[in-house]
Amino acid sequence: xxxxxxxSHRSLAAxxxxxxxxxxxxxxxxxxxSASTANAKTASAATQQSSKASGAAAxxxxxxxxxxxxxxxxxxxxxxxxxxxxxxxxADSCLPYTPNGQRxxxxxxxxxxxxxxxxxxxxxxxxxxxxxxxxxxxxxxAAAGSxxxxxxxxxxxxxxxxxxxxxxALHPDTKEFIPRPFRMSxxxxxxxxxxxxxxxxxxxxxxxxxxxxNQSQNALVNYYNRNASSPMSNQTLITxxxxxVGSALAVAFGLATFIQKRYPAAxxxxxxxxxxxxxxxxASSLNCYIVRSPEITTGVPLTDEHGKNVLEGAxxxxxxKRGVESTTLSRALLQAPVYFVPPxxxxxxxxxxxxxxxxxxxxxxxxxxLLLVSFGVGLPVTTAIFPQVAKMDIFSFESHPFLLFFxxxxxxxTAIFPQVAKMDxxxxxxxxxxLVNPQTQQPYKVFYYNKxx
Numbered sequence: 001x002x003x004x005x006x007x008s009h010r011s012l013a014a015x016x017x018x019x020x021x022x023x024x025x026x027x028x029x030x031x032x033x034s035a036s037t038a039n040a041k042t043a044s045a046a047t048q049q050s051s052k053a054s055g056a057a058a059x060x061x062x063x064x065x066x067x068x069x070x071x072x073x074x075x076x077x078x079x080x081x082x083x084x085x086x087x088x089x090x091a092d093s094c095l096p097y098t099p100n101g102q103r104x105x106x107x108x109x110x111x112x113x114x115x116x117x118x119x120x121x122x123x124x125x126x127x128x129x130x131x132x133x134x135x136x137x138x139x140x141x142a143a144a145g146s147x148x149x150x151x152x153x154x155x156x157x158x159x160x161x162x163x164x165x166x167x168x169a170l171h172p173d174t175k176e177f178i179p180r181p182f183r184m185s186x187x188x189x190x191x192x193x194x195x196x197x198x199x200x201x202x203x204x205x206x207x208x209x210x211x212x213x214n215q216s217q218n219a220l221v222n223y224y225n226r227n228a229s230s231p232m233s234n235q236t237l238i239t240x241x242x243x244x245v246g247s248a249l250a251v252a253f254g255l256a257t258f259i260q261k262r263y264p265a266a267x268x269x270x271x272x273x274x275x276x277x278x279x280x281x282x283a284s285s286l287n288c289y290i291v292r293s294p295e296i297t298t299g300v301p302l303t304d305e306h307g308k309n310v311l312e313g314a315x316x317x318x319x320x321k322r323g324v325e326s327t328t329l330s331r332a333l334l335q336a337p338v339y340f341v342p343p344x345x346x347x348x349x350x351x352x353x354x355x356x357x358x359x360x361x362x363x364x365x366x367x368x369x370l371l372l373v374s375f376g377v378g379l380p381v382t383t384a385i386f387p388q389v390a391k392m393d394i395f396s397f398e399s400h401p402f403l404l405f406f407x408x409x410x411x412x413x414t415a416i417f418p419q420v421a422k423m424d425x426x427x428x429x430x431x432x433x434x435l436v437n438p439q440t441q442q443p444y445k446v447f448y449y450n451k452x453x
Contacts (some may be wrong), residue, residue: 003188004249006277015076030288032340045259049116054362061201062157064361064364064365066366067364067365068196068266068359068365068368069364069374070365071364071365071366071368071369072189072192072193072196072368072369074369075121075188075192075368075370075371075373075375075376076188076189076192076370076376076441078372078376079121079122079188079330079372079373079375079376079377080121080122080123082117082120082376082377083117083120083121083123084123086114086117086118087118087121087161090103090104090114091157091257092153094156094157094160095232096156097142097155097156097159097160097163098390098438099142099143099308100117100307103115103164105117107386112384113380113381113384115384115435116184116379116380116384118164118187119164119168119184119379119380120184120185120187120188120376120379120380121168121185121390122185122186122188122189122376123185124164124168124169124182124183124185124312125180125185125186125189127165127168127169129169129177130302131165132166132169132170132289135161135162135165135166136162136166136170138158138159138162139159139162139166142159142414159206168183168184168185168265169183171224171225172450173450178224179224179226180213181217181220181225182217182220182221182223182225183224184225184379187221187375187379188372188375188379190217191214191217191218191221191375192368192371192372192375193214193282193353193368194210194214194217195214195338195339195371196212196278196364196367196371196372196373197213197369198210198214198276198339198400199276199339199342199343199371200273200332200363200367201272201273201276202269202272203272203363204252204253204256204257204260204275207252207256207272207275207276207302208249208252208253208395211245211248211249211251211252211276211279211280211283212245212248213239213245214248214280214283214321215245215248215283215287216241216245218244218283218287218288219237219240219241219244220282222287222288222291222292223237224371225292226291226292226295235291236291236293236294239290240290241287243286243287243290244283244284244286244287244290245283247279247282247283247286248279248280248282248283248428249279251278251279251282251283252275252276253428255275255278255279256272259271259275268345273343274339274340274343275401276339277336277339277340278453280335280338280339281332281335284331284334284335285328285329285331285332286330287331288324288327288328288331289324289328292323292324292327292328293318293324295323295324296316296317296320296324298315298320298325299314299315299317299319299320300315300316300319300320300449300450300451301314301315301316301448301449302314302319302432302447302448303316303448303449304317304437304444304447304448305446305448307448310432310435310444310447311431311432311435314429314432316400316429316432316447317429318429319447319449320368321447323449323450325390334378334379335361336378338374338375338378339370339371341370341374341378342367342370342371342374343367346363346366346367346370347365352366389393402412432447
């Protein structure tokens with residue numbers, strides 16, 4: 001009996017032990033299953049977050065081509081509309097037409113600004129070569145006195161428009177056609193998108209590539225708008241191009257590398273849009289100076305107020321130096337409204353900040369519009385600081401360096417005063433001293449020269 005009881009207890013213990021093991025196994029399996037489910041959910045959430053982040057980054061990096069093209073068209077249209085407003089507003093108040101005169105007074109900043117704004121009008125690119133030649137023929141007939149009309153004001157406006165069309169397409173010295181991408185009227189539609197790409201670049205390779213494209217285009221603009229009376233060798237062109245491209249890439253690469261190493265990724269990306277400004281200033285100025293520097297050695301012709309050379313075959317190195325230096329400075333000043341103003345407006349004005357934050361895709365189109373408008377207005381402003389056809393007063397302050405520096409600094413600091421290059425008679429080249437104007441039989445007091453653009 002006792003043995004049966006012991007056996008029964010042992011059997012119950014074994015059964016209880018097996019039940020405990022099965023229960024523990026079930027609990028362990030259930031815990032493992034729960035942990036696996038939790039890990040799967042966590043991994044799924046992480047994957048979703050990563051996908052969302054990647055999608056947001058891809059969406060932010062994507063460039064809306066269609067919207068950017070519309071923004072570029074809008075920017076060019078605004079510049080064209082501004083030129084049309086100026087042309088219509090001054091139709092009845094402009095100066096009477098003269099073959100070698102100007103539509104606006106070049107002694108005032110507003111006159112030079114209006115002239116340059118009309119010269120940079122993108123609509124001038126729409127005229128065909130036949131239309132340009134017809135405008136040139138009209139001017140030749142007017143110079144010969146074989147044209148007239150019942151409405152002098154309308155004829156006067158037609159002649160000024162014909163002059164504007166020919167000046168935009170033909171080189172003032174050679175009278176040859178300038179290719180459209182390298183005309184002053186083509187600066188906004190052709191060079192503007194390149195500048196947009198530079199400002200919008202957030203990586204070093206893209207910035208370097210567009211800097212090279214920009215300086216290549218600038219070199220050709222400088223060449224086609226140079227003073228053609230001074231010869232230019234292929235060696236000078238190669239040197240200028242190499243120096244401009246090399247300096248642009250060096251400055252862009254150096255600043256981009258410094259920013260990316262010095263600042264966090266997000267802050268570095270925001271600062272990259274300002275790298276284009278200093279690199280463009282250095283490169284454009286150097287490019288312009290090297291291309292135009294041969295003029296300083298050969299000199300440029302001096303003319304009277306009618307555009308006639310005062311001394312055939314003679315050139316002035318002093319005038320050439322003034323023209324090259326003022327043009328170089330203008331090219332440096334031009335970069336400010338192009339590369340600095342749009343990023344500054346987008347970073348400081350709340351409406352632009354909010355627009356870009358709520359819609360990151362709007363950054364490139366907005367930059368495109370602001371840059372093209374700044375370009376179209378900034379180019380006439382900077383080129384108007386110094387008149388293209390400058391005048392040299394024989395009786396001057398050049399023998400007093402501090403007065404000359406004051407005049408030069410004043411012209412740079414404010415655009416409301418015209419820049420008049422002056423030269424003392426004692427310091428002038430001997431061949432220009434005591435020249436007599438054949439029409440007045442009096443010594444020349446003022447000389448004019450084409451300083452280029």
